[in-house]
Amino acid sequence: MQPTSLAFQSKASSALADPNLQAALGGIKTGWQRGRILAAERLPEFEQLRDQARDIKNHALANLDFYLEAFEARVLDAGGQVHWARDAAEARRIVQEICEGAGARTVTKSKSMIAEEIGLNDHLEAAGITPVETDLGEYIIQLRKEPPSHLVGPAVHLTKDQVADLFEQTHGLPRTDDPTELVGQARTVLRQKYLAADVGITGANFLIAETGSAITVTNEGNAELTQGLPKVHVVIASLEKVIPSMEDAFTLLRVLARSATGQEFSAYTTVMTGPKRKGDLDGPEQFHVVLLDNGRTGMIGSKFQDMLRCIRCGACMNNCPVYLAAGGHAYGWVYVGPMGSVLTPQFVGIESAHTLPNASTFCGRCEEVCPVRIPLPNLMRHWREEQFKRQLVPSTVRQGLGTWGFLARRPALYRLATRVAMGVLGRLGRKRGRFASLPLAKGWTVSRDLPAPEGKTFMQQWRQRQRSRS
Amino acid sequence: MSDNERRRAAILGRLRDVYRRSPEDEAVAIATVEQRVFHPAPNLIPARGQLDLAGRIELFTTMARNVQAEVDRVSRLADVPAAASAFLRRHNLPQKLVVAPDPVLQGAGFASQPLLRVRFGDADEHDQAGLTLAFAGVAETGTLMLCSAAERPTLLAFLPENSLVVLPTARVFGAYEQAWRELRRELGSPPRSVNFITGPSRTGDIAQRLELGAHGPRRLAVLLVDDFQAG
Numbered sequence: 001m002q003p004t005s006l007a008f009q010s011k012a013s014s015a016l017a018d019p020n021l022q023a024a025l026g027g028i029k030t031g032w033q034r035g036r037i038l039a040a041e042r043l044p045e046f047e048q049l050r051d052q053a054r055d056i057k058n059h060a061l062a063n064l065d066f067y068l069e070a071f072e073a074r075v076l077d078a079g080g081q082v083h084w085a086r087d088a089a090e091a092r093r094i095v096q097e098i099c100e101g102a103g104a105r106t107v108t109k110s111k112s113m114i115a116e117e118i119g120l121n122d123h124l125e126a127a128g129i130t131p132v133e134t135d136l137g138e139y140i141i142q143l144r145k146e147p148p149s150h151l152v153g154p155a156v157h158l159t160k161d162q163v164a165d166l167f168e169q170t171h172g173l174p175r176t177d178d179p180t181e182l183v184g185q186a187r188t189v190l191r192q193k194y195l196a197a198d199v200g201i202t203g204a205n206f207l208i209a210e211t212g213s214a215i216t217v218t219n220e221g222n223a224e225l226t227q228g229l230p231k232v233h234v235v236i237a238s239l240e241k242v243i244p245s246m247e248d249a250f251t252l253l254r255v256l257a258r259s260a261t262g263q264e265f266s267a268y269t270t271v272m273t274g275p276k277r278k279g280d281l282d283g284p285e286q287f288h289v290v291l292l293d294n295g296r297t298g299m300i301g302s303k304f305q306d307m308l309r310c311i312r313c314g315a316c317m318n319n320c321p322v323y324l325a326a327g328g329h330a331y332g333w334v335y336v337g338p339m340g341s342v343l344t345p346q347f348v349g350i351e352s353a354h355t356l357p358n359a360s361t362f363c364g365r366c367e368e369v370c371p372v373r374i375p376l377p378n379l380m381r382h383w384r385e386e387q388f389k390r391q392l393v394p395s396t397v398r399q400g401l402g403t404w405g406f407l408a409r410r411p412a413l414y415r416l417a418t419r420v421a422m423g424v425l426g427r428l429g430r431k432r433g434r435f436a437s438l439p440l441a442k443g444w445t446v447s448r449d450l451p452a453p454e455g456k457t458f459m460q461q462w463r464q465r466q467r468s469r470s
Numbered sequence: 471m472s473d474n475e476r477r478r479a480a481i482l483g484r485l486r487d488v489y490r491r492s493p494e495d496e497a498v499a500i501a502t503v504e505q506r507v508f509h510p511a512p513n514l515i516p517a518r519g520q521l522d523l524a525g526r527i528e529l530f531t532t533m534a535r536n537v538q539a540e541v542d543r544v545s546r547l548a549d550v551p552a553a554a555s556a557f558l559r560r561h562n563l564p565q566k567l568v569v570a571p572d573p574v575l576q577g578a579g580f581a582s583q584p585l586l587r588v589r590f591g592d593a594d595e596h597d598q599a600g601l602t603l604a605f606a607g608v609a610e611t612g613t614l615m616l617c618s619a620a621e622r623p624t625l626l627a628f629l630p631e632n633s634l635v636v637l638p639t640a641r642v643f644g645a646y647e648q649a650w651r652e653l654r655r656e657l658g659s660p661p662r663s664v665n666f667i668t669g670p671s672r673t674g675d676i677a678q679r680l681e682l683g684a685h686g687p688r689r690l691a692v693l694l695v696d697d698f699q700a701g
Contacts, residue, residue, distance in 0.1 A: 027678040045516045052513045059506075065485040066503040072478075078659075084478040136684055137675035153675060160677040183673060183681040190685065195595060210507050211660050221671040221686020224628045228663070239481070244503070245510030250646040254516070261674070264533065265611040268686065269666035276662055279620030281592040283662050293481050301488040 001119055001147055005332035005344055005353040012326035012359070020159050021327050028156065032318045035262020036369065043258065053255050054373045056248045057309035060240070061300060067209040067242045068291065074212025078274025080287035088118035091292045095120060095201065095234060096127050098288055102232045104129055104198035108190075110216065110223035111135035112203030113312060114236045114292055116148060116334040117347065120201075131201075132193045134222040136186055143170050149328030149336060151314035152260050157327050190222075200226040200284065204237040205311065206252065207289070210245040213273040214289060217256065217266045224270055233272070233284035238292045240308040246271075252311060255371035260313040295346060303382050307342050309372040316366035316376055322359050331356060338366035342379040350383060354392040357383035400440075418457045426455025512647040519610035519644030526609040526642045527694065533612025534692055537669030538682060543639070543694040547574070550693055551583045554601055554634055557691050558586075563632060568593050570602040572621040574698075575636065592623035593630050600626035601634040606649040607642040607692075611668055614692065615649050618663040627665060633687035635667070638698035 015021055040046045060067055072082045085091035109131055121131045133142040137155035143166055148154030164177040171185050202223050204214040214235045216223040227233040257263040276283030299305055317323040317337025328336035335343045341356040357380040366376040387393055407414045429435055429452025437445045531541045542553050558565055569575055571590040580588045593600045605617040614635055618624045627633045643649040671686030682688050
């Protein structure tokens with residue numbers, strides 16, 4: 001997918017004027033955001049579990065080479081195959097070859113962000129293989145030819161009526177806007193796809209070094225039908241998904257669903273180890289794992305390493321005031337919200353995404369809710385420094401920041417400057433009490449007035465108060 | 471060297487270049503990794519599920535019902551056929567059931583329900599109701615744990631719209647870790663598929679409204695059995 005992240009501002013502006021999108025996004029606050037708070041309250045150990053979840057991922061990231069080797073050995077023991085891919089192109093080619101080896105015409109897919117990251121669907125289609133998304137949200141956006149707008153709910157930007165319109169066009173059935181009937185239609189259509197598919201492709205939430213297992217988490221049961229019905233199962237996962245043991249997986253699973261949707265546990269957590277065993281009546285004959293690097297080894301040991309702890313729960317976007325106003329598509333690539341603002345520049349280059357680290361108020365809520373305690377604002381700040389260094393921001397902004405930075409590092413000078421500014425603004429605004437417009441601050445005053453300062457800075461008032469006390 | 475081996479060596483090489491461990495550090499790292507892979511120890515286990523058996527059964531029942539599962543408790547294995555038949559009647563479903571070809575379930579006495587047509591085997595797309603046997607239950611979230619085996623095919627719990635699962639009450643554990651420890655003790659390594667199931671299939675993908683039966687079962691019935699002995 002070609003990134004369109006540089007258009008964040010204009011896309012965010014049109015998002016604000018889109019009543020459908022605003023209605024759809026409004027549900028996140030009462031749904032997932034509130035759900036997370038309630039789920040955390042019900043589990044007294046939640047904060048401690050977050051610490052342990054962070055530590056498990058940190059430990060795995062410090063020993064990824066050994067854990068990947070152990071994982072690979074167990075997969076082979078169980079009769080599966082491991083394919084290593086350095087970049088997106090290699091991963092696409094590997095998956096294509098597996099599909100061709102199976103003589104596949106259609107493949108079913110359960111939701112995988114890695115498949116989105118490498119643009120797998122377009123590649124398979126070009127190779128004459130039809131990919132069918134089975135997660136309901138992914139199915140909807142595949143029909144609309146859109147990227148996902150959320151990690152957990154890829155179609156969260158759509159209202160019920162928009163889905164009703166889409167299904168009426170696609171399914172050739174009388175229009176209905178009853179969600180139960182809409183879900184039923186998708187169920188019926190996709191049921192046939194599962195049964196006809198030659199290959200099933202899933203992602204993985206975790207890879208377990210102890211057992212060589214891949215774990216998927218879904219609510220719909222689509223991963224189980226995707227990997228359980230076709231004769232070949234392909235897992236595509238990035239390197240950092242590997243963790244030491246099932247015990248570690250359970251700790252991470254305890255914070256995953258609660259952070260994502262506020263559920264105690266997702267409906268289906270499935271641990272898959274190798275192909276079908278002797279005597280099994282179902283299950284795939286082949287089990288492949290494609291391990292994708294795509295720049296991640298370069299993040300290890302860098303200031304962005306913390307980002308590799310991410311377990312893709314979506315809590316950061318559910319709690320981000322910018323995401324909740326602008327929606328996911330404004331971010332212009334596969335990963336959205338605060339985690340996307342850190343990851344997208346990594347994958348597409350800061351030159352093509354330097355708007356994203358600025359799409360934040362740095363309010364800190366993303367870090368507050370992250371189950372593995374990723375310091376997201378800090379990581380975005382690193383990208384801001386990078387864009388400043390590479391002169392990717394307009395010169396006026398650079399000069400402004402430069403001046404401010406010069407003053408901020410010289411407290412006496414800073415106080416003098418603010419004292420002068422406050423004094424001037426205080427005198428100018430004494431009459432009306434507010435400013436409707438100010439030079440250099442049009443962006444701020446265009447939608448609101450600036451209250452006029454009363455003439456003294458905080459530091460001045462503080463000193464006066466101290467003096468009058470003594 | 472195959473292409474795959476070359477790519478593998480490149481990726482692992484990149485990682486080792488970054489880690490640049492001294493021989494001492496490397497020895498420590500290997501020892502730690504081996505400890506965590508071969509002798510895994512539980513992390514923090516929430517107090518919630520750490521109850522006596524009666525408490526665990528009660529918590530399991532509450533948590534499973536909270537996520538729209540139906541939970542019935544019968545005293546003997548021989549009561550399972552009647553409970554399954556009652557479930558089908560309650561939901562106006564045909565008296566037809568595909569049952570896991572597990573010796574214990576085969577000995578449950580389905581002949582006691584003459585109206586109930588039972589087939590032992592795996593589910594196909596025409597089956598409306600499937601019944602299988604759980605490996606364990608986990609009280610802390612009302613979760614079933616199913617292990618695939620020749621006599622317990624996985625699709626039974628996913629393909630039909632109605633999923634019935636037999637769970638011996640003695641196998642209700644407090645936490646996932648305890649159920650998994652039992653798997654290690656009995657089976658050594660995991661079977662092809664271990665399914666943790668918490669309520670029937672659901673989706674919120676249309677306007678974030680909860681809908682049951684997205685792809686997996688619309689209904690999930692847990693049949694708790696106290697005395698789990700055939701005959």
